[in-house]
Amino acid sequence: MEHVHLAVEEDDLYSGYNDYNPTFDSEELENDVGFQQAVRTSHGRRPPMTAKFPGTPIGPRSLASSFGARLHMASSMGRPMTGAVQDGSARPMTAVRAAGYTSSLSRGSAFDPLGQSRGPAPALEAKNEDTPEEKIKILEKKVNDLIEESCMAQSMGALQVALEKAKEAGRKERALVRQREQSGSADHINLDLTYSVLLNLANQYTNNEMYPEALNSYQIIVKNKMFSNAGRLKVNMANIYFKQKNYPKAIKFYRMALDQITNAHKEMRIKIMQNIGVVFICMGQYTDAITSFEHIMSESPNIKTGFNLILCYYAIGDRERMKKAFQKLISVPLGIDDEDKYIPSNEDTSSNMVIEAIKNDKLHQMERDLKTLAEKYIMTAAKLIAPAIETLFATGFDWCVDMVKSSQYVELANDLEINKAITYLRQKDFNQAVETLKAFEKKDSRVKSAAATNLSFLYFLEKDYDQADRYTDLAMNADRYNPAALINKGNTVFVKQDYEKAAEFYKEALRNDSSCTEGLYNLGLTYKRLNRLEEALDCFLKLHAILRNSSQVMYQLASLYELLENPEQGIEWLMQVISVTPTDAQALAKLGELHDGEGDKSQAFQYYYESFRYFPSNIDVIEWLGAYYIETQFCEKAIQYFERATLIQPTQVKWQLMVASCYRRSGNSQKALETYKEIHRKFPENVECLRFLVRLCTDMQLKEVQDYATKLKKVEKMKEIREQRIKSGREGSARSRREGRESSAGSAGISTPVLISPKKSSVMDEVKAVSQSESKHFSPLLDSGRDSGRSSSSTKGERLSAKMRSLPGSNEPYEASSPKELDASYVDPLGPQMDRPKTGVKKRVEDDDFADEELGDDLLPE
Secondary structure, three states: OOOOOOOOOOOOOOOOOOOOOHOOOHHHHHHHHHHHHEEEEEHOOOOOOOOOOOOOOOOOOEEEOOOOOOOEEOOOOOOOOOOOOOOOOOOOOOOOOOOOOOOOOOOOOOOOOHHHOOOOOOOOOOOOOOOOHHHHHHHHHHHHHHHHHHHHHOOOOHHHHHHHHHHHHHOOOOHHHHHHHOOOOOOHOHHHHHHHHHHHHHHHHOOOOOOHHHHHHHHHHHHHHOOOOOOHHHHHHHHHHHOOOHHHHHHHHHHHHHHHHOOOOOHHHHHHHHHHHHHHHHHOOOOHHHHHHHHHHHOOOOOOHHHHHHHHHHHHOOOOHHHHHHHHHHHHOOOOOHHHHHHOOOOHHHHHHHHHHHOOOOOHHHHHHHHHHHHHHHHHHHHHHHHHHOOHHHHHHHHHHHHHHOOOOHHHHHHHHHHHHHHHOOOOHHHHHHHHHHHHOOOOOOHHHHHHHHHHHHHHHHHOOOHHHHHHHHHHHHHOOOHHHHHHHHHHHHHHHHHHHHHHHHHHHHHOOOOOOHHHHHHHHHHHHHHOOOHHHHHHHHHHHHHOHHHHHHHHHHHHHHHHHHHHHHHHHHHHHHHOOOHHOOOOOHHHHHHHOOOHHHHHHHHHHHHHHHHOHHHHHHHHHHHHHHHOOOHHHHHHHHHHHHHHHHOOOOHHHHHHHHHOOOOOHHHHHHHHHHHHOOOOHHHHHHHHHHHHHHHOOOHHHHHHHHHHHHHHHHHHHOOOHHHHHHHHHHHHHHHHHHHHHHOOOOOOOOOHHHHHHHHHHHHHHHHHHHHHHHHHHHHHOOOOOOOHHHHHHEEEEEEEHHOOOOOOHHHHOOOOOOOOOOOOOOOHHHHHOOHHHHHHHHHHOOOOOOOOOOOOOO
């Protein structure tokens, strides 16, 4: 206790620390004799003093004597050892040992406080996976991996795979619960994992439209009180009931979910109330829906709710509330920034770089989509309520335009005006539409271009191509990059058959807008007209890659392959057309035509018959089917087709003649005679009908044969006179023209040769020779049928002239047939029953009976 000093207020606790001991002065070592001797001799290399026990610090140790006194050992040079107390004064406490130094180290050892020289650490012991805890952890990881794989499969559209993974995760999770119960750790069941498995399974059931199973899974979660916030899942259950159109239950579960969600989740409650309003609309309870939507518009207004509110007011016919709802709709804040902030400034380069980076980022894209959606809803609402809020729809449109002009959607006012013109078009009021569009000629360039484009389209439909061209030029001057204006310009040039120039306009439209399908389609048609079939094929193949299910594009491809003499490819494309539009009668007829050209009569008959079934008024299809049945020796079946052709073209005598011929060919002479008599009643000047009447009456030995023979002779004689008059008139006009040319050439001193077509003169000569020979052949029969004697030649001439004057004009119904049908050399294609050939019937039918009904070369929907 002698060295213990109690601290008093006057004592300094830290006194003595700054006292200087000259023993430790390194500057005086040169004068220290003992130190210098130790440096020069081996006196300083003796082994250091070591502690008795390893790990203890090196220093002076107190040795206890038998008397209990402690002796302090001093160094060989008499220096006090570390820890020695001199002059009986207390020294401050120091560390037990120095950091990094131990008493066991020998002189010259390296400094290694971390023990790195001992080599690498031994390998970790392997975990024992046989323990229950490890098995449970592995199983939990598998369940989590299966849930993740299920969600990834759903995001990629593999709904069935996602469902299988979810089911497997459910099985693994149940095995995990059983294993925990067996190991006695049932209190440590992972409820979050169970919740995730059940929720994912219910979602996958819903995605696969397995609604009962999904409802069962949701019910398990909702009924389990251990799951917190499980009541929100009643929204999902209500959505399923909505998809099942079980609207009362959907409303019930929406309201249950609404009751379990606190007011802190305001957005969630607003969305549920919006769903309730939509369900009420589906049920037709517009008043209840209005209550929900009005509450939302007062709490948190949004565009969709405002539009739905307008629909409900429109449904109940409340004009004033429609106006108020429209005003609320256009005043809904979108919460997006102004577009001006994306305009770069010329001063600050760094800010320009930032603006360029964020100009097309996802946030800006989301803002643009939101604004586009709002404009769509406002335009649709204006078009809906404009005719309803006022007695005249124009007044209603004007009110909507005024409201829009005073809102944040000022640019929509011009679009509403254009929609007003389109509404006039739908009401067939073209003059008002044109006047409305003409009012835009003094507006800004964008609106002027749109209005002029619509005007050019209107004039183009009215076939006023000059006005259409004028307004197309106006639209192009206002906006040269307007693809619609360029296409309209190309169309106006196309109808003038300037196909090269039209192709240039279509190409320019495609350069301005590569997704302009109208320009690509029209360019293909232009190349087709120019007979540049390969380029047209390339255009339509590109268009088919864009419009996969366009029947018009596929039909054009089939037509091009047919023109390229590749009917197999044409048939394949037409089969694709039929797969898209199976009731297209024109495509079916074209398929029949291609198969007929390939020689496959059975397939051709199948497609022609299907085409007739869908469109029984196509005269070409009727003609082919009738000829097919005649060729296959089924004349009775051909009758119904020719009778339908008679109904379609009642002024064409050839169809009725074919009906009579089929009756005669099938052996029903009585029916054939009645049909010929009916034809003669309708067409008394038809030579073919009179010939068959004479032949039938002769075969059946009827008394009317002489009357019909007399009428036949008169008709042939009048036909001969008529043809001679036509011939003489043509020769006179040709002679006068020739004389005029000769006189003009003579006056000029130049002789002009006159070219006469040998083909035409030979045809006229043949007609004249046939007529004369036939009149000689039938003259005895006509003479024998007269009641009175022969009259003078002048009297006969007067009677013939009067008869010619009494004949109907060429525009009468029975004069509508071609000269070949009225030719005196007509031969019945069927002939007598015994003379009917086995083959070649169809060719004669087409050559003789259907001479004036040629198949169209171009059946394309251009």
